[in-house]
Amino acid sequence: MxxxxxxxxxxxxxxxxxxxxxxxxxxxxxxxxxxxxxxxxxxxxxxxxxxxxxxxxxxxxxxxxxxxxxxxxxxxxxxxxxxxxxxxxxxxxxxxxxxxxxxxxxxxxxxxxxxxxDGHATSSEAHEPSPSDYQVGAHDPLTEVDLNYLLAHYQDEDVVIWDSRSLDEFDGVRAFAKKAGHIPGARHHEWTEPMDKQNNLRLRPLDDIRAELAALGISGDKEVITHCQTHHRSSFSWLVGKLLGFERMRGYAGSWAEWGNHPDTPAEKSA
CATH class of the missing domain: 3.40.250.10 (Rhodanese-like domain)
Known part of the structure; x- marks a missing residue:
């Protein structure tokens, strides 16, 4: 394994x-x-x-x-x-x-x-797959959340929203949707923060990341929902949470593209 x-x-x-x-x-x-x-x-x-x-x-x-x-x-x-x-x-x-x-x-x-x-061997030849017959089965309901779920639960005490976008997006200085800002109560931890820029983008020590997140209120005793603009950047945040052993890690695929363009969603800007 x-x-x-x-x-x-x-x-x-x-x-x-x-x-x-x-x-x-x-x-x-x-x-x-x-x-x-x-x-x-x-x-x-x-x-x-x-x-x-x-x-x-x-x-x-x-x-x-x-x-x-x-x-x-x-x-x-x-x-x-x-x-x-x-x-x-x-x-x-x-x-x-x-x-x-x-x-x-x-x-x-x-x-x-x-x-x-690390000096490992590389190839420049395209490697062609051997096709299979893979059929997607039932989805794991604990991996995804949709807009309705988030609207119903974003204020719950044991739920924390992890916003992985840039600080300017979070603060509402830059917007890629009709609304600017963030989901009320969301915590900001930009998606590249866990990467060690001096060590070829490997992850920084997991205990250091865990402490940083805990200081923001993002911890494994809560249901943690990650999002960015399109759940690309925040998918890495989801993975980091999994690596930290957070048992209730979920991703919001609609992300700010959906939330920020929806007529019935609240948004707040940083002071």
Whole structure:
């Protein structure tokens, strides 16, 4: 059983494991230049519906079944995800898998940056998947939340909203929706804060991140709901919460694109 947070050396020792599906969510030119041997490129756009006004919504079950069949996923496959940005799109993939009930997955710590920095072998040859017949089953209701759930529960004492956007977005200085600001009571922790910029975008020590979040009121004894604008950045925040052992980690795919454009949602700006 592989850990949720996988170090490059651990993966390098397992590249011949036929039960692994390594998915690279880097930008296409980066994948073409260098990727983990055997990794299949996945266009991250396919992880979101793209439909306005909330383009971050999860695609239909049929679309996801087609996608994961193309990639060769089976119910027993262990997925390794990484990207070139420190975990945003890799996190979105892992959140999607978790949402559809596929719980065998790991995140490659630091992605391609850490892999290259550690001197591991790379490939520039596109790796083609062996298609499967993957059918999305029942969703895990504890992974996703929708607008109605959030409207009903955002003020609950044991619920905390983790806003992963930039501080300007949170404060209401910048807006990418009709409304500016944030969900009342939400806590701000920008999505790249857990990354160590001096260590090839690996995660900073988990205990340090845990303490920072606790100081904001984001802790494992609560139901933690992450969002950003389209649940791309906040998917990494969701993953960080999972790595910290938070048992009630959920993602709001509608995110601010939906909340900030809806006529019946409250919003507040920072003083």
């Amino acid at each position: 592989l850990p949720l947070l996988l170090e490059p050396t651990e993966l390098a020792n397992r590249l011949d494991d036929g039960n692994l599906l390594i998915l690279d969510l880097s930008k296409q030119p980066v994948y073409v230049q260098a990727h983990v041997p055997g990794a299949i490129h996945l266009d991250f756009k396919r992880l979101q519906s793209g439909a306005q006004p909330a383009p971050g919504m999860i695609p239909s079950d049929d679309a996801l079944s087609d996608l994961f069949s193309e990639l060769g996923l089976t119910s027993d496959t262990h997925v390794i995800a990484y990207d070139d940005e420190g975990g945003g799109w890799a996190g979105r993939l892992l959140w999607t898998l978790d949402a559809i009930g596929h719980k065998h997955y790991s995140y490659l710590n630091g992605g391609i940056h850490a892999w290259l920095a």
